Structures are given as C-alpha cells and as structure tokens.
Amino acid sequence: MDLLILCKLIAERIPSEQFQVHGDKVVFIDPDRNNKPCTDKAISPYDTTANRTIVADVIINYDSLSEAIIALTKDQIEKEELIQEKIKALAEFELKKEGKLDSHGKVVKHI
Secondary structure, three states, X not given: OOHHHHHHHHHOXXXXXXXXXXXXXXXEEEHHHOOEEOOXXXXXXXXXXXXXXXXXXXXXXXXXXXXXXXXXXXXXXXXXXXXXXXXHHHHHHXXXXXXXXXOOOOEOOOO
C-alpha cells in the first residue's frame, strides 16, 4: 500500500489537516495541541465514528480506489516524458540550425 496514495484517497473524503498517516496507522490531529497527532490518551474531535468508517472503507477498498490514481500518475509521467522529448528535439533542431550540432547530433567544435 502506497502511503501517499492512501493519504490522497482519505483526503478526498476527510480534510487533510484533520489526520496524518503514520506507517499503517491513520492518526487524527488535535487542534487544541497545535495540530499535533493525538496521543493514546487524547481524543481528537476529528476521531469520529464517521471518519473511522471512512478510513476503514478506504483501506478495505484501497486496491480498486487506487487504480484510478495509479493510472493518472502513469499518464502524467508519460505526458511529462513526451514533453521532455519534444523539448530536447526542439533544442537539437535549434542547435543544428545554428550550426552548433552536426547531422548526427554531435557538437561542432569551432576553432
């Protein structure tokens, strides 16, 4: 389970300032303690039955819920790689046009 994805999935349902993910545990924040995670003795106003149910639901359904995020992330990576390839091709084109690269992409040394 990817903790960043888990965080994102929970934050779609619970405001992110109300909880933190600590390893495999979701800890609710205590606004009275300067937004620090609650200790075992302290109870957060955000540690409600509804929020615990949301967290449990996200964890139980993590695989199916995370698929969309993983697909979107892969799509974003592919788009970024394509943009970088286009930037590189454009830079090479400009350098060739200026006579700074030969037709094989090698730097032309001017003496």
